[in-house]
Amino acid sequence: MSPRNLLFLMTDQHRVDTLGCYGNTTISTPALDSLAAEGTRFDSFYTPTAICTPARASLFTGQHPFRHGLLVNPERNGGGRDEVEDGSPVLSQPLLAAGYNMGHVGKWHIGRARGPEYYAMDGEHLPGALNPVHHPSYEAWLDAKGYPRFAVKDAVFGSATNGTGRGHLIAGRLQQPPEATVEAYLADKTLELLDRYTDAWHTDGKPFMLSCHWFGPHLPYLIPDEYYDMYDPASVPLPASMSETFAGKPDVQRQYSAYWSADDFDADTWRKLIAVYWGYVTLIDHQVARLLDALRARGMWEDTAVVFTADHGEFTGSHRLNDKGPAMYEDIYRIPGIVRVPGCPPQVRDDFATLIDLNPTVLGLAGLPALEPCDGASLLPVLAGEPADGTREQVVTEFHGHHFPYSQRMIRDHRHKLVYNPDSVNELYDLEADPHELHNVHEAPAYAGVRRELTARLYQELLRRGDPAYTWMSYMSDIGGNRAPDVDGVADEVA
Structure with a gap:
């Protein structure tokens, strides 16, 4: 394959069910729907972990979070790395070495201080997790255009459960026109680079990879009135899992519900x-x-591949939760995955894939080999329409905490999901009988065989990866004869 240009679009905290191409018949998303209609829409696309920094670092390095070590967001670091380790293979290195123009606009959040320019990419580091509404570059852009500065009214807050008053900011009416939003600013900056890169392509044949990562629709939802009132609340169904009782679930979910004051809001x-x-x-x-x-x-449409995805999803009231956190539900682990490659057939695929797989896919589009080491597998055969080969029948994800350390692992196939919670009860869901994951059947005798099989499969995969979580499972889980023969470095037969 000849070198291919790539436009990589990413959102933050984006639910799959907010897109028309994924079945929402009320919302208007014509641009992304059209992209899906011309490309591959993945129906089983997952984040490796539902938290911004480790998910984005996995995309950038092609590695599982436990391996690259950025386990949590740096704003609330619970013991992970703050930056990608020096010398680690990262996506930008081989592309730049191959002569690519490479630019990044928008949210970076791969670590604390290093931004795209640290990795020799075009673009300015906009640090942090949320829209940079007071960043000097954004405010200078507003002033140059004659737009008003950031201001919000009618803010919606939760409440703190410890009696200290106001809790998290959830939403508010942005007192700026749509063309003055950070979202429009990021698109403007992307267009500036796109102009430069397409000129270089037409003049010298120099390929490019250009990323635009929006900070939204991550809460708080601070948007202009035109969008704030765009959809009639009467047309919005409440999530079925809002009937969650937390019976038989890890207690941390109930605590997290209170932390985000989800029950403060009526229907x-x-x-x-x-x-x-x-x-x-x-x-x-x-x-x-x-x-x-x-x-x-x-004139770049037939010379440019386009990817759209998100770092993870959002609860928005599902399971009486908000934001994301220590609960491995589909709401925050299943994400949009749309890839259009000129010459590849339009299709919908149910193969399991993750953000990590996009790393070798991008390099493959450029005619380059995968990084070494790389935990992902290129999606190019899938994008070309090749039949499923049996290697994408399950997905395994991990979580290390948000606001506080908390370890979880999950395995999911096309029927069942097992969540391993070392600090609490484990979870098992029959996604065919219980698509909203309300009933934990981990201890149900009828599911004993499924539980044992998934537990063993999860253990085997963690062992294969070298994820240290397997060591706890070796002695604390029902894994039958699958236990590693020498888990502690000492032969089992030695007393």
Whole structure:
């Protein structure tokens, strides 16, 4: 394959069910829907971990979080690395060495201080987890355009459970026009680089990889009135899992529900909050359209692959939770995965894949080999329409904490999901009978065989990866004869 240009689009905390191409019949997402119609839509696409920094670091390094070591967001570091270790293989290195123009606009959040320019990429580091509404570059752009500075009214807050008053900010009406939002600013900056890169492509044949990563629709949902009121709350269904009781579940879920004050909001308020979240998604879709239209206008549509995905999902009231956290539900682990490669067939695939697989896929599009080491596998055969080969029948993910350290591992196939919680009860869900994951059947006798099989498969995969979590399972889980023969470095027969 000849070197291929790539436009890589990413959102933050984006639910799959907010896109028309994934079945939402109310929301308007024409740009992303059209991209899916021309490319491959993955219906079983997952984040390796539902937290920003480790997920993004996995995409950048091609490694599982336990291996690259950025386990949590640096703002609340619970013992992981703050930056990618010097000397680690990262996606930018081989592309730059191959002569690519490489730019990054928007959210980076791979570590604390190092941004895209540290890795010799074009782009400015916008640090942090949330929209950089007071960053000097954004404010200078506002001033140059004559737009008003950031301001919000009618803010919606939760409450703190320890009696200290106000809790997390959830939403608010942004007192700026849509063209003044951070989302529009990031699209503008991406278009500036796209102009430069397409000129180099047409003049010298120099390929490019250009990324635009929006900070939304991550909460708080601070958007202009036009989008805040775009969807009638009466048209928004409440999540079925809002009936969650936490019976038979790890108690941390109940605690996290209280932490995010999910029960502070009645049904009507939740419908409005979800409607605002949908409005945020549409705001971003309109910016996506600007970038896709620019590719076409510049004669680059047939020379450029386009990827759209997210770092993880969001609860928005599902399971009486908000944000993300120590609960491995589909709401935050299953993410959008859309890839359009010119010449590849439009299709919908149910093969399991993750953000880590995008790392060798991007390099493959450039005609380059995968990084060494790499924990992902290229999706190019799948994108080309080749039949499933049996290697993508399950997905295994990990979690190390958010706001506090908390370890979890999960294995999911097309019917069942097992969540391993060393600090609490384990979870098993029959996703065919219980698609909303309300009933933990881990201890149900009828599921004993499924539980044993999935436990053994999870253990075998963690052992294969070298994930240290397998050592606890060796002695604390029902794994039958699958135990590693020398788990502690001392032969079993030695007393």
